[in-house]
Amino acid sequence: MTAISSQLTLPPLAEQIERLISLGVAKNADLRPEDLRALVTDSSHPGLLILPDVDPRVLAPRVSLDGLPGFVVEDLGDLPAFSPFNLEVPEAHAYLVTDLERGDEYSNETPNETYPKLKERDRTPITVLEGLFWALQVPEILERNRCFMTTGSRLRKADGKLDARTPALWISNGTGRDGKERRGAPKVGWCWAGNRHTWLGIASAADRKSLESPNS
Numbered sequence: 398m399t400a401i402s403s404q405l406t407l408p409p410l411a412e413q414i415e416r417l418i419s420l421g422v423a424k425n426a427d428l429r430p431e432d433l434r435a436l437v438t439d440s441s442h443p444g445l446l447i448l449p450d451v452d453p454r455v456l457a458p459r460v461s462l463d464g465l466p467g468f469v470v471e472d473l474g475d476l477p478a479f480s481p482f483n484l485e486v487p488e489a490h491a492y493l494v495t496d497l498e499r500g501d502e503y504s505n506e507t508p509n510e511t512y513p514k515l516k517e518r519d520r521t522p523i524t525v526l527e528g529l530f531w532a533l534q535v536p537e538i539l540e541r542n543r544c545f546m547t548t549g550s551r552l553r554k555a556d557g558k559l560d561a562r563t564p565a566l567w568i569s570n571g572t573g574r575d576g577k578e579r580r581g582a583p584k585v586g587w588c589w590a591g592n593r594h595t596w597l598g599i600a601s602a603a604d605r606k607s608l609e610s611p612n613s
Contacts, residue, residue: 444493467583
């Protein structure tokens with residue numbers, strides 16, 4: 398199994414919160430700094446703090462590598478319409494995701510092939526929002542040729558069928574519509590659910606735990 402979760406340790410919850418406040422993410426989630434800080438007393442468990450009310454298009458530019466802000470590709474304007482798939486997200490203003498894995502061992506597999514393997518391990522794929530919060534707190538999780546899909550987010554079309562796209566986070570090469578100025582920047586793009594990519598793992602998590610401020 399991948400050892401990435403032990404190599405790149407998440408900051409303590411208190412540090413994560415201060416980062417979200419300083420970057421204005423808490424404000425985007427309509428949370429006051431004092432309410433977000435109050436969450437620290439609610440849990441002693443380690444994990445990645447998620448604010449599910451944040452628009453992923455707003456969060457993406459807060460993620461940065463070597464001073465370059467992240468971005469969402471032009472043909473993924475419907476990103477907020479992608480919803481959790483094959484997992485349950487707590488109905489709360491904030492929750493923790495535990496035991497994250499980048500899923501390097503699933504590179505060169507399709508998401509459709511990996512879903513049952515994760516289920517056998519009692520794990521779930523992560524959402525694109527969870528992936529962005531992870532990259533926000535630990536930018537080094539994105540490495541050239543070692544990035545990941547966030548197959549826990551899928552889009553259902555009007556007829557009820559799944560859209561074939563799965564969101565993913567990787568590092569832009571600065572080609573095409575990305576623009577040369579974005580070479581090396583964190584990128585939210587998409588892949589076909591039936592395609593394989595040797596440079597993209599399929600990220601997953603063990604559990605999710607609801608957090609609520611005493612004042613919420």
